[in-house]
Amino acid sequence: MAVANIQVSETPLVLYALRRADDALILGHRLSEWCGHAPMLEEDMALSNIALDLIGQARELYSYAAKVEGNDNDEDKLAYLRDVRQYRNLLLVEQPNGDFAQTLVRQFFYSAFADLYWRAMMNSRDATLAAIAAKSEKESAYHLRHASEWIIRLGDGTDESHARAQGAIEHLWAFTGEMFAVDDGERALIHAGIAIDPGSLRGRWLQTLSDVVNEATLVLPQNDWMQQGGRTGRHSEHLGHLLSELQSMQRTFPGLTW
Amino acid sequence: MVRVLDCDSDLRRRAWDAAASVVDPEIPVLTIADLGLLREVVLDGNHVEVAITPTYSGCPAMNMIALEIEVALERAGFHQPKVRTVLSPAWTTDWMSEEGREKLRAYGIAPPQASSSRRALFGAQAVACPQCGSEDTELLSEFGSTSCKALWRCKACREPFDYFKCH
Numbered sequence: 001m002a003v004a005n006i007q008v009s010e011t012p013l014v015l016y017a018l019r020r021a022d023d024a025l026i027l028g029h030r031l032s033e034w035c036g037h038a039p040m041l042e043e044d045m046a047l048s049n050i051a052l053d054l055i056g057q058a059r060e061l062y063s064y065a066a067k068v069e070g071n072d073n074d075e076d077k078l079a080y081l082r083d084v085r086q087y088r089n090l091l092l093v094e095q096p097n098g099d100f101a102q103t104l105v106r107q108f109f110y111s112a113f114a115d116l117y118w119r120a121m122m123n124s125r126d127a128t129l130a131a132i133a134a135k136s137e138k139e140s141a142y143h144l145r146h147a148s149e150w151i152i153r154l155g156d157g158t159d160e161s162h163a164r165a166q167g168a169i170e171h172l173w174a175f176t177g178e179m180f181a182v183d184d185g186e187r188a189l190i191h192a193g194i195a196i197d198p199g200s201l202r203g204r205w206l207q208t209l210s211d212v213v214n215e216a217t218l219v220l221p222q223n224d225w226m227q228q229g230g231r232t233g234r235h236s237e238h239l240g241h242l243l244s245e246l247q248s249m250q251r252t253f254p255g256l257t258w
Numbered sequence: 259m260v261r262v263l264d265c266d267s268d269l270r271r272r273a274w275d276a277a278a279s280v281v282d283p284e285i286p287v288l289t290i291a292d293l294g295l296l297r298e299v300v301l302d303g304n305h306v307e308v309a310i311t312p313t314y315s316g317c318p319a320m321n322m323i324a325l326e327i328e329v330a331l332e333r334a335g336f337h338q339p340k341v342r343t344v345l346s347p348a349w350t351t352d353w354m355s356e357e358g359r360e361k362l363r364a365y366g367i368a369p370p371q372a373s374s375s376r377r378a379l380f381g382a383q384a385v386a387c388p389q390c391g392s393e394d395t396e397l398l399s400e401f402g403s404t405s406c407k408a409l410w411r412c413k414a415c416r417e418p419f420d421y422f423k424c425h
Contacts, residue, residue: 028316042398042399042401042409043399045399045401045402045403045409046399046400046401048401049401049402049405050401051316052314052316052317052318052405053314053315053316053405054316055316056312056314056315056316056317057315057316059315059316060315060345127346128345130346131345131346131348132345134345134346134347134348135312135314135315135345135348135349136315138348138425139314139315142400142401142423145400146400146401
C-alpha cells in the first residue's frame with residue numbers, strides 16, 4: 001500500500017469543482033454500501049440508482065477539475081490517489097449510513113439543497129459547470145422526491161420509525177450548516193458569476209424541509225450550532241475508513257484497469 | 259466542386275446511418291437515434307467524429323454505446339472514428355422519436371409522457387399499462403431496472419411493467 005498521493009494545485013476554480021465532486025462521490029459511495037442490503041428490493045435498486053447518478057456527476061466534476069488544473073491528474077487519480085486530508089466534501093455526506101432512517105435523512109438534507117443549488121447553477125457563466133448543473137438538477141429532483149416520501153412514511157409511520165427518523169434529524173442537523181458556508185476563493189467565483197451564493201438558498205431549503213417534516217409529524221431542531229471542517233480537509237473519523245475501501249484496489253495494484 | 263460536395267454528404271449520411279444503427283444495450287429495440295442520444299456526426303475528410311449525450315450522468319451504458327459506435331463506423335469503412343460526449347443541452351425524453359415511443363410500447367415498456375409536470379414534488383401521473391392499455395396503474399418504485407426507468411404495476415391486468423420516466 002505504498003502509492004504516493006497526488007498533489008493538486010487548488011486554484012479557486014479547481015477547488016470549487018473538487019468540493020462538489022467529492023460531495024457526489026462520497027455520498028454515492030455511501031449509498032452504494034446499501035447495494036444488496038436494503039430493506040426491500042425496490043429500495044436496493046433506488047439507492048443504487050441514486051448512487052449511480054451521484055458517481056456520474058462526480059466523474060464530470062473531477063474531469064473538469066483536472067482539465068482546469070492542467071497538470072497530469074485525471075478523474076481516477078483525483079478519486080483514488082488523494083488522502084483524507086485532501087478530500088473536500090461536506091461532513092454530512094461522509095456520515096455512516098446508520099439505519100435506513102439515518103440514510104434517508106442524510107439524503108433528504110443533501111438532496112433538498114442539491115436540487116436548489118444545481119438549478120441555480122444552470123445560470124453559471126462557466127459553460128461546463130452550467131452543463132453539469134443542468135444534468136444534475138434533473139436527477140436531484142428525483143432524489144429529493146424519493147427521500148421526501150420516505151421521511152413522511154417513516155415520520156408518520158410507527159412509533160419506532162418515527163423515533164428513528166426524529167433521532168436521525170437531530171443527529172445530522174449540525175452537519176447542514178456547512179452547505180451554506182463560503183470562503184474567500186469561492187466568494188470571488190460568486191462575484192464573477194461562476195458560482196452562486198449558497199446562502200441565498202437557505203430560506204427555500206428550510207421551507208422544503210419544514211413542509212416535508214411537518215407532514216411527517218417530525219420537528220426540526222432549534223439549535224443553530226453547526227460543525228464545519230470538511231471543505232478544508234478536516235474530516236470525521238469515518239471518511240478514512242470509507243476511503244480505505246474505495247481506494248483499496250488502486251492503492252494495492254497501482255494503475256489497475258478493469 | 260459539386261461532385262465533392264455530393265460525395266461529402268453521401269459519406270456523411272453513411273456515417274450517420276452507421277452510428278444511428280447502434281442500439282441501447284439495455285433496451286435493444288431502440289437505436290441511439292430513437293432515444294435522441296445521437297447529437298452530431300462531423301466529417302472531416304474521411305475522419306468521423308460523433309457526439310452523443312448521456313441520458314443520466316451515471317448511465318453505465320454510455321461506454322458500451324461509444325464502443326459500439328466506433329465498431330459500427332469502422333465496419334462502414336471509417337478509420338479511427340472518435341466519439342465524444344456532450345452534456346449541453348441536457349438530454350430530455352422529449353427528444354425521443356414517435357417511432358421510438360411506439361417501439362417501446364410494443365416491447366412492453368410504457369413510453370415517457372410530456373415532461374411538463376416533472377417539478378411537482380408529489381404530483382400524480384397517469385401511466386397507461388403497455389400490456390392492456392388500462393390507466394388504472396400504480397407506481398411501485400421511482401427507480402427501476404435502469405436509471406431511465408420506474409417500476410409500475412397495472413391494477414387491471416395485475417402485470418408489473420417498466421415505465422420510461424420523463425426527464
